[in-house]
Amino acid sequence: MCGIFGIFNAEHAGKYAFYGIYALQHRGQESVGIATSDREGMYLVKKPGLVLEAITAKDMEALKGDTAIAHVRYSTSGDSGGSNAQPLLKETSLGQTALVHNGNLVNYHTLKTSLQERGVSFYHTSDSELFLTLLDVGEYVPQHIKLHPEDERILPKIFFALSKVKGAYSVIYMFRDRLVVARDPYGFRPLLIGRLKNSILFASESCAFDILGAETWREVKCGEVIVVDKKGIRSYQLFRQDKKAMCIFEFVYFSKPEVFLFGDWVYRVRKAMGMALAREDDIDGDVVVPVPDSGVVPAIGYSQEKGIPLELGIIRNHYVGRSFIEPTQELRDIKVLMKLNPNRAVLEGKRVIVIDDSLVRGTTSRKIVSMLKRAGAKEIHLRIASPPVIGPCYYGIDTPTKEELIANRFSPEEIRQFIGADSLKYLSLEGLKSCVKKSEDFCDACFSGVYPVEYEDKALRMR
Ligand code: SF4
Numbered sequence: 001m002c003g004i005f006g007i008f009n010a011e012h013a014g015k016y017a018f019y020g021i022y023a024l025q026h027r028g029q030e031s032v033g034i035a036t037s038d039r040e041g042m043y044l045v046k047k048p049g050l051v052l053e054a055i056t057a058k059d060m061e062a063l064k065g066d067t068a069i070a071h072v073r074y075s076t077s078g079d080s081g082g083s084n085a086q087p088l089l090k091e092t093s094l095g096q097t098a099l100v101h102n103g104n105l106v107n108y109h110t111l112k113t114s115l116q117e118r119g120v121s122f123y124h125t126s127d128s129e130l131f132l133t134l135l136d137v138g139e140y141v142p143q144h145i146k147l148h149p150e151d152e153r154i155l156p157k158i159f160f161a162l163s164k165v166k167g168a169y170s171v172i173y174m175f176r177d178r179l180v181v182a183r184d185p186y187g188f189r190p191l192l193i194g195r196l197k198n199s200i201l202f203a204s205e206s207c208a209f210d211i212l213g214a215e216t217w218r219e220v221k222c223g224e225v226i227v228v229d230k231k232g233i234r235s236y237q238l239f240r241q242d243k244k245a246m247c248i249f250e251f252v253y254f255s256k257p258e259v260f261l262f263g264d265w266v267y268r269v270r271k272a273m274g275m276a277l278a279r280e281d282d283i284d285g286d287v288v289v290p291v292p293d294s295g296v297v298p299a300i301g302y303s304q305e306k307g308i309p310l311e312l313g314i315i316r317n318h319y320v321g322r323s324f325i326e327p328t329q330e331l332r333d334i335k336v337l338m339k340l341n342p343n344r345a346v347l348e349g350k351r352v353i354v355i356d357d358s359l360v361r362g363t364t365s366r367k368i369v370s371m372l373k374r375a376g377a378k379e380i381h382l383r384i385a386s387p388p389v390i391g392p393c394y395y396g397i398d399t400p401t402k403e404e405l406i407a408n409r410f411s412p413e414e415i416r417q418f419i420g421a422d423s424l425k426y427l428s429l430e431g432l433k434s435c436v437k438k439s440e441d442f443c444d445a446c447f448s449g450v451y452p453v454e455y456e457d458k459a460l461r462m463r
Contacts, residue, residue: 001074002102003027006172010199014063020208021070022051028072031085035098038065046085071100084126101128103168104396109457134161168395178229185239187222190261205259245443245452272435273385274301277427285353289313298385299355313346342375351379362406382421387447394455
């Protein structure tokens with residue numbers, strides 16, 4: 001769960017990176033970092049917290065240059081301490097090298113252990129470090145690739161690194177005079193290219209281009225490596241394979257609704273999920289109420305398909321700042337409900353169909369149902385616009401362990417009782433797949449239990 005951004009050939013690149021990464025804040029709230037290059041050297045700022053709060057005007061003054069990369073982090077691998085915040089910056093055999101990574105590697109521990117046995121040192125506990133460390137370990141150019149003379153020094157080392165790591169990655173390397181981006185062969189995480197006058201941009205989601213007035217050009221292809229420097233843009237199809245595994249959860253919850261990714265509009269897919277759920281459902285109700293924000297778009301689809309009016313029965317408080325780790329259940333309940341407030345004008349005496357995007361632990365849904373009942377709802381029918389989450393994600397989304405997933409421990413009826421709803425229904429896996437254009441190109445492992453890439457570190461971690 002991270003957002004990445006890069007820009008080449010822009011005056012005040014650091015400022016563009018600041019606004020670009022701000023537009024991706026929803027992809028990670030733990031830390032933010034920006035690195036820039038002015039050809040003479042690199043400049044780096046990274047801090048815990050949100051973009052607007054963490055990065056100061058003084059920080060921005062230090063970020064000189066016409067090339068920049070940026071990152072917002074929500075840790076999925078490695079501890080959440082500051083040393084794992086990105087961009088990572090390292091002196092490699094290619095000179096100063098900075099990196100941002102979205103995704104999660106499935107062979108990090110295995111690879112790291114074998115490199116350490118060969119005397120290679122590591123300074124962080126995050127899998128992203130491997131992309132830099134491996135630059136100094138070997139070189140590789142597959143037979144089908146003919147390198148441009150400009151790329152003969154750098155790309156063999158990057159190709160070597162990419163041929164060793166397995167799992168999910170969208171990465172941007174920054175060198176003093178160029179950017180190199182890559183997306184894993186399965187394409188788990190999104191990465192797009194944009195254009196703004198003479199600048200080339202990269203971002204996890206197109207909303208980062210929108211905020212800058214840039215045009216979304218295209219997606220970085222699965223297994224593609226792109227180099228951008230003063231000579232132009234060069235693309236290499238490093239990996240050739242038919243099987244893709246783009247993360248379907250990006251459509252369910254993670255990405256912003258106005259974004260175009262994986263060849264489709266998130267809004268269209270998310271609305272289709274609500275419509276599919278409505279077709280699978282025979283419940284009747286007086287109002288459809290979304291859990292804001294991620295339940296809103298599927299609720300629109302559900303309401304339109306069923307012909308039941310959509311009403312804002314839960315209002316989101318937009319001014320929630322920091323909160324504390326609370327010692328008692330009562331205080332923890334208050335913390336969840338700080339964000340959401342019941343709207344009695346809509347709820348009192350009504351049969352309410354509540355739409356949420358997903359149900360993972362069940363604790364938040366339970367609090368919402370209890371809140372709506374206290375506000376006078378007559379019946380509450382909870383509808384989830386995705387299937388039960390039955391497995392963890394090894395590819396970069398911070399889902400809980402298998403034991404923490406409520407759908408693994410209890411039957412749907414037991415979950416309904418725990419949550420306190422009058423009825424509970426999920427969208428079926430077939431229903432979810434019917435909402436994307438080519439379902440065989442998507443990973444749905446956390447819903448289906450079918451993992452496209454084996455988690456190689458499992459045995460090592462259990463030792
Ligand atoms: S396991 Fe789930 S969250 Fe992880 S990549 Fe696959 S669909 Fe996405």
